[in-house]
Amino acid sequence: MLTATRVQAPSSLQWVSLGTAAFLVLPTAYIVYVAMTAAPAVWTRLWSTRIPELLGNTLSLAVGVALITLVLGVSLAWITVRYDFPGRRIWEWALALPLAMPTYVLAYVYAHLLGMGGPAEQWWQLVFGPDARLPGPQSFTGVTMVMALDTFPFVYLLVRSALQNLNVSFEEVARACGVSPWATLRRVTLPLIRPAIAAGLALVILYVISDFGAVSLLRYQTLTYAVYQQMTSRYDHTAASILSLLLVVMAIIFLVTERWFRQRSRFYQTSGRYRRSTRHHAGPIGTALITGYVVLVFGAAFGIPAAMLIHWSMEAISQGALDTRFLGFIWNSSFLAALAACGAVIIGLPLAYLASRRPSRLNIACLQAAYAGYALPGPVAALAVLVLFTHFAPALYGTVVVLIIAYILHFLPVGLQSMEPALQQVTPNVEEVARTLGCTTHQSLWRVTLPLVRNGFVAAWVLMFLQTMKELPATLLLRPVGFDTLAIRVWLEASEEYYQLAAPAALLIVLLSLPALMLLVSKDWRGDAQEGIR
Amino acid sequence: MARFPRILYALTLALSALILASWPVQSVDAADKLVVYSGRAERLIKPVLDEFQAKSGIQIELLSSGTTELVNRLQAEGDHTPADVFLTNDAGSLEHARELKLLRPMNMREVDRAIPSQFRASDNSWIGLSGRFWIVVYNRNLVKPEQIKSLLDLGQPQWKDKIAIPNSGSEYLQAGVSVIKTTFGDERTKQFLQGLKANAGSQVYQKSSQIVEAVAKGQVAAGIVNHYYIYRHLAAQPTAPIAAIMTDQQEGGMGAIMNVTGIGVTRASKHVDSAKLLIEFLVAQAGQKLFADLDKEYPLHPDVKADPALVDRHSFRAALVPLARLAELREPTLTLIEQVGLR
Numbered sequence: 001m002l003t004a005t006r007v008q009a010p011s012s013l014q015w016v017s018l019g020t021a022a023f024l025v026l027p028t029a030y031i032v033y034v035a036m037t038a039a040p041a042v043w044t045r046l047w048s049t050r051i052p053e054l055l056g057n058t059l060s061l062a063v064g065v066a067l068i069t070l071v072l073g074v075s076l077a078w079i080t081v082r083y084d085f086p087g088r089r090i091w092e093w094a095l096a097l098p099l100a101m102p103t104y105v106l107a108y109v110y111a112h113l114l115g116m117g118g119p120a121e122q123w124w125q126l127v128f129g130p131d132a133r134l135p136g137p138q139s140f141t142g143v144t145m146v147m148a149l150d151t152f153p154f155v156y157l158l159v160r161s162a163l164q165n166l167n168v169s170f171e172e173v174a175r176a177c178g179v180s181p182w183a184t185l186r187r188v189t190l191p192l193i194r195p196a197i198a199a200g201l202a203l204v205i206l207y208v209i210s211d212f213g214a215v216s217l218l219r220y221q222t223l224t225y226a227v228y229q230q231m232t233s234r235y236d237h238t239a240a241s242i243l244s245l246l247l248v249v250m251a252i253i254f255l256v257t258e259r260w261f262r263q264r265s266r267f268y269q270t271s272g273r274y275r276r277s278t279r280h281h282a283g284p285i286g287t288a289l290i291t292g293y294v295v296l297v298f299g300a301a302f303g304i305p306a307a308m309l310i311h312w313s314m315e316a317i318s319q320g321a322l323d324t325r326f327l328g329f330i331w332n333s334s335f336l337a338a339l340a341a342c343g344a345v346i347i348g349l350p351l352a353y354l355a356s357r358r359p360s361r362l363n364i365a366c367l368q369a370a371y372a373g374y375a376l377p378g379p380v381a382a383l384a385v386l387v388l389f390t391h392f393a394p395a396l397y398g399t400v401v402v403l404i405i406a407y408i409l410h411f412l413p414v415g416l417q418s419m420e421p422a423l424q425q426v427t428p429n430v431e432e433v434a435r436t437l438g439c440t441t442h443q444s445l446w447r448v449t450l451p452l453v454r455n456g457f458v459a460a461w462v463l464m465f466l467q468t469m470k471e472l473p474a475t476l477l478l479r480p481v482g483f484d485t486l487a488i489r490v491w492l493e494a495s496e497e498y499y500q501l502a503a504p505a506a507l508l509i510v511l512l513s514l515p516a517l518m519l520l521v522s523k524d525w526r527g528d529a530q531e532g533i534r
Numbered sequence: 535m536a537r538f539p540r541i542l543y544a545l546t547l548a549l550s551a552l553i554l555a556s557w558p559v560q561s562v563d564a565a566d567k568l569v570v571y572s573g574r575a576e577r578l579i580k581p582v583l584d585e586f587q588a589k590s591g592i593q594i595e596l597l598s599s600g601t602t603e604l605v606n607r608l609q610a611e612g613d614h615t616p617a618d619v620f621l622t623n624d625a626g627s628l629e630h631a632r633e634l635k636l637l638r639p640m641n642m643r644e645v646d647r648a649i650p651s652q653f654r655a656s657d658n659s660w661i662g663l664s665g666r667f668w669i670v671v672y673n674r675n676l677v678k679p680e681q682i683k684s685l686l687d688l689g690q691p692q693w694k695d696k697i698a699i700p701n702s703g704s705e706y707l708q709a710g711v712s713v714i715k716t717t718f719g720d721e722r723t724k725q726f727l728q729g730l731k732a733n734a735g736s737q738v739y740q741k742s743s744q745i746v747e748a749v750a751k752g753q754v755a756a757g758i759v760n761h762y763y764i765y766r767h768l769a770a771q772p773t774a775p776i777a778a779i780m781t782d783q784q785e786g787g788m789g790a791i792m793n794v795t796g797i798g799v800t801r802a803s804k805h806v807d808s809a810k811l812l813i814e815f816l817v818a819q820a821g822q823k824l825f826a827d828l829d830k831e832y833p834l835h836p837d838v839k840a841d842p843a844l845v846d847r848h849s850f851r852a853a854l855v856p857l858a859r860l861a862e863l864r865e866p867t868l869t870l871i872e873q874v875g876l877r
Contacts, residue, residue, distance in 0.1 A: 049875035138736065216740060221877060232600040233703030234868065235609075235630070390610045398616055477603065481569050481616050482595045492576055492598065496743045 014363070017350040021366035024347075024409060027384030028248060028372045034241035042238050050226060055246065058222040061144060061215075062205045062254075068148035069204045072297060073155025074197065079294070081163040084279040085287045091294050092160075096153045096521045098301040100513035102470035102487065103150045104213025105506045108494045109305040110137045110146055111217060143220040147208050149301040154207070155200035157521070162196035168278075195262045199417060202258035206251055206413070210377040212473040217494065223247045224377040228473055231379050244380040248372065255371055306510065312503030322504050329505065333485040334512060336400065336475075337468040340407035341461045344415050347408060348460070352416055356423040370416055373409040378473035381410045386478065398480050406474045411467045415460035422456020423449075462520040466513050486512075567593045568808050571608065573601030573622030573705075574795065578829045585824065586815050592808045601627045601705050608636045608800065618803040619812060621663075623795040624705035626712070626860030628660035633861060637798035642810060648817040648835045653794055655858060662794035662857070663816050664831035667761045668710045669790060670779040671746055676755040684788070685714065685758065685781045686722070689729025698737040698745045698757035699730055702876040706742070706760055710791045711871060712863035713855045717788045720870065727874040738877045743767070750774040760793075762830035765843055769830075780850040789853040793860075795831065 079085075080092045098106075114120045114137045121134050135141060170192065174184040215225045223243050230240035282290055295303075316322070348370065355367035373381065385406045389397050396402055426449055434444035472487050479488065486505045493502035572579050576598040583594045599607070601622045608615055608631065620631060631637050632655050639657035646658075653662030670682050676696075682688065688697050700707045715723040737754050739745045745757040746767045752775075764778050782788040797816065799809040815821045819838050826833035832840045832847050840847055855863075 045872055049872060219736065219738065219740070229701060229703040231606075232603040233705075233708075235602065235606060239872075386607075386610055390612070394612070394614050397611055397614055476599065477607075479597075481597045496575060496577075496741050497747060498577075 013350050013354060017354050017363065017366050020347050020351060021369040024412070025369040025372055027381060027388060027409060028376055030384050030387065031241050031244050031248070031376070031380055034238060035245035038238045038242055043242060046239060046242055051243075051246070054221060054223045054226050054243065057140075057220065058209055058224075058247075058250070060140065061147065061220070061222060062208050064140070064144040065147045065151060065208045066201050066205055068144065069152040069155045070197065070201060072148065072152040073200060074159050074193075076152070076156050076294065076297065077159035077163055079290055081160055082280060083282050083286070083290060085282045085290050087291070091298070093518075093521050094298055094302070095156055095294070096517060097298070097514075098150050099153045099466055099520075100510045100517050101150060101302055101305060102213065102472075102490070102506070102509060103147060103211055104217055104472060104494065105309070105490060105509070106150050106301075106305055107137075107143075107146050107214035107217040108499060108502065109308045110142065112499055113137075113304070113308070114142065138218050138220070140220070143215060143218045146214055146218065147211065149297075150214075151204045151207050152297075152301070154203040155197065158196040158200040158203075159193055162193040166192050195421075198258045198261035199421070202254060203414065203417060205254050209247060209250060209254075210410075212378055213491070223250075224379070227377055228379040231383060231477070237383060240380070240383065244377065247377055247380070252372075255368075306507075309503045309507045309510070312500045313507050316500045316504050319500075321501055326504070326508070329484055329486045329489055330508060330512065332483055333469055333487065333509070336403065336407070336485060337465045339400075340404050340411065340468040341415075341464040343404060344408045344412045344464050345419075345457060345461050348412050348415050348419055349457075352419040352423055356420060357428070367416070367420070371413045373412055376410065378406075378410055378471060379477060381406045382474040382477040385409065385474075400480060400483065403475065403478045403480070403483075406478055407468050407471060410471070410474060411464045414467055415464045418456050418459045418463060419453070422453040422459075425456075426452045459520055462516045465516050469509060469513055566591060566805075566808060567595060568618045568805055568812060569595045569616045570597070570619045570621055571604045571617040572596055572598050573604050573620075573624070573627070574598070579621065581828055582816070582821075582825050586812055589815070590808075590811055592811065600703075602703075605631050605634070605636070609634055611802075613802045615800055615802050617800050618805045618809050619797060619799055620660075621795070621797045623666075623793070624709055624860070625660075625662065625794050625796060625857035626709050626864050627705055628796045628798055629655060629858045629861035630864070631798065632657075632659040636801060638801045638803065638806070640799060640810070640813070642813065644814050645817055648819075648822070650834065650836065652856065653796075653834045655798075660796045660798035661813060661817065662796045662834050663822070664795045664826045664829065665792055665834055666795070666829075666831050667780065667790040667792055667852070668706055668758060669761045669764075670756055670781055671749050671759050671764050671776055672756040672779060673749050673752055673754075674775040674777055676752060679777070679779055682756065682779050682781065683784060685710075685791070686718070686726050687781075688733065688756065688758065689726040691729070691733075693729075693733045693756070695733065695735055695737075696755040697730070697733050698739055698748045698754040699734045700742060700745065700758065701738050701740055702871045704740075704742075706793060707758075708864055708867055708871070709793050709860050710758070712860055712867045713791045713853050714788070715867055715870065716855050716859075716863060717853065724870060724874060727871065727876060731874055731876050746776065750776050761844070765830035765841070768843070778845065780845055782853070783850055787851075789851040792852040792857070794834065794857060795825075795829075 076095055080088060080095070112118050114134060124134050125132050137143075137146065166189065170188050171184055174188045175181070179187065209222070210224055211222075212224050212228055215222050216228070223246055227240050227243045227247070230243065231237060234240070351363075351367045351370050354363040376384065385402055386397075389402050430448055430452070431444050434448045435441065439447065470487055472491055475485055475488055476491065479485070486509045489505035490502045490509065493499075493505070570583065576596065579598075580596060583596060586592070587594050597604075597617075601624050604620065604622065605627055608617060608620060611617070620628070620637065622628060628637070637655075637659040639659050640661070642658065645654065645661050649661055649663075653665070654660065668685075670685065670688065672679065672682065687693075702708070711723065711727065714726065718726075737748065737757075739748070742759040742763040743766070745759050746763045748754050749757050750767060750771070761778055764776060767774055767776065780790050782790060797813060799806060799813070803809055816825055817835065819835060822833040822835040822838040825831075826838065827841050830841055830844060832844065
């Protein structure tokens with residue numbers, strides 16, 4: 001009976017997963033095809049003019065942001081998990097808030113605040129004389145800071161959850177054996193949270209190299225920005241495809257590295273002797289230092305920009321910028337984001353399930369195929385989807401379907417990043433036990449696996465919802481007529497520096513993202529899954 | 535296990551149902567509705583379209599995006615395009631759309647009477663509505679107007695780190711370079727572009743309004759923009775220390791580089807009569823005044839006067855390259871731009 005289901009069942013699931021993977025990989029394959037069949041002259045010209053600069057800019061930005069988010073994310077996670085200080089519960093939650101703030105909004109707020117003649121410079125000149133200049137936000141430093149402030153919660157959230165799930169007995173054993181605190185940290189704790197750090201950094205890096213909004217507002221030339229420029233200024237997409245191919249290769253290298261990190265350290269929580277670590281009480285000086293640090297990061301990443309948005313929105317609203325059209329924008333944004341997130345979870349489920357439960361080469365390849373989409377920057381995903389649809393299903397062109405598919409293609413990997421570990425953390429033993437106790441495969445799936453991974457899937461849904469809500473380039477290129485979203489409104493106004501007019505829509509994006517974010521942070525989703533096992 | 539896929543199917547079905555439920559929103563096909571693809575900034579076009587909507591009762595659906603992007607989109611959509619009208623601010627792109635057979639030749643007496651023939655396609659596939667010039671904006675505290683006689687002066691080394699330029703994706707820049715290339719030849723144009731690239735450094739902007747802003751703040755001394763951005767900025771901030779230079783006016787010089795905003799009806803449009811009404815509205819004297827004044831552009835109708843704030847149209851010469859040629863000149867121009875490696 002068992003063997004019968006085993007042979008039969010995967011095949012239908014496998015077909016679904018194969019079909020999905022093929023579908024997901026098609027756009028990337030198309031881009032690669034266009035790039036590889038390009039005339040050598042185009043390649044040579046790009047190599048001799050743009051590519052070295054773009055590669056350098058993109059890589060240095062990725063590395064710079066990764067380093068800063070590593071420091072911010074890990075330190076903040078450590079502080080909130082291992083220390084007790086006044087207001088800890090609020091800060092724990094607040095530090096995830098930058099995820100609700102689109103990068104391009106942060107970019108435009110800082111372009112104003114730190115820009116030429118902006119408030120920061122005026123203050124600076126009061127102190128240091130009228131000729132003193134601040135380094136502008138339109139620089140490597142500026143872009144790196146903005147991107148890091150916006151993306152550190154990826155690392156923070158994942159590391160925090162890893163630290164909470166960490167069995168403190170491991171550390172205690174090390175200490176009992178006479179290992180110093182530092183060595184314990186290095187040899188026990190860090191290896192245990194390393195997969196979380198790697199996953200967080202992978203998210204950050206992929207986000208950075210595929211970002212379009214912030215780099216274009218701050219005029220920092222990266223590959224993705226150049227692709228968008230090529231796409232919107234040329235009739236012929238060869239050069240855009242070549243630059244995209246470089247991006248895809250770069251992203252795949254990052255993903256493979258991350259996977260290798262995770263593979264090297266896979267731990268299962270097996271015994272019931274799990275204990276949380278106790279919190280250190282921070283003394284008065286410690287409290288002051290911790291609070292100062294947390295307030296600084298939170299203020300820069302969320303507090304100040306949000307205050308600016310509110311201030312600008314009030315001005316814009318008093319000028320009558322908010323009309324009934326806004327209701328339509330709100331509906332469009334939430335509708336698209338919810339639909340894309342649902343679709344992605346459904347599509348991702350068989351892929352993630354098969355790859356973690358039956359990690360055959362084929363199944364893993366299918367899963368990897370889905371990750372290819374993240375490497376496609378928004379404009380390229382849009383281009384590929386557009387061309388495929390006009391060839392094969394022209395009737396669907398110009399409808400939301402096309403847009404949703406581009407979103408799924410682009411954001412499914414974000415979801416998979418948390419669906420996959422959720423499935424992996426359930427040790428196969430639990431399912432096997434259920435089966436020895438007389439459950440059928442189907443029952444064990446329903447009664448054991450799904451409840452355990454549910455939380456990881458909720459997290460995946462929320463992450464994809466948040467990302468879609470903020471998405472810009474694909475929406476710009478594929479939106480149906482009369483289907484402007486809030487992100488589009490922000491973009492149309494902010495790209496012409498009408499900051500006040502852009503503010504209400506930006507603020508609404510933040511507000512609409514908050515409930516989803518609260519859902520994500522209010523519970524430690526993966527931690528609960530673990531408790532379920534006990 | 536066997537039921538796992540079935541649940542997926544059920545969920546997928548539910549999702550499709552949701553999408554289908556939203557379908558009618560997309561495919562409303564009212565007779566008196568016009569879908570306008572516009573390559574102009576929304577704020578520069580929407581008020582005029584709103585006025586038309588109020589007058590005619592024809593509902594306008596507007597999609598604002600980049601010019602080339604929209605040509606690409608029209609081409610990809612082919613016969614399925616929802617667009618009835620394509621309106622944008624580069625004659626080269628309009629002519630290119632005509633060559634791709636995306637636009638429909640029009641026979642309209644109102645147009646022949648109102649718009650001089652050099653501002654239209656030979657078969658009226660596209661019709662110019664307003665004119666603009668690519669000029670130098672300078673900061674009055676940092677530059678004396680006699681320092682800049684020609685656009686090409688900005689390629690000289692003394693302007694290092696002092697100028698701002700649009701990015702190479704801008705259709706204005708491409709059209710401008712095409713005109714310079716036709717007038718001065720490849721070699722001088724290339725030198726000019728190399729100088730421009732070196733002088734601008736990282737001051738390469740996506741939007742003309744940002745360039746004007748940078749000049750007004752003194753971040754750079756001068757920049758190249760379309761003339762109306764200066765007047766729009768001055769209308770909002772009358773004290774800004776900026777002014778315009780109409781370049782290349784010396785004896786035997788190139789003349790100021792001109793481009794038009796134009797409109798064309800798509801070949802696939804099913805609302806040609808409504809589209810004609812829109813064009814009639816825009817080329818009539820009242821429409822011309824409204825359209826040109828909103829954007830601070832020059833009306834093309836010979837009897838309609840430009841906004842008095844603008845430099846008098848009769849006081850300067852325009853370059854002699856025909857607008858329709860901008861389309862064929864574009865590819866070689868782009869190659870040159872890429873060779874130089876402008877951002």
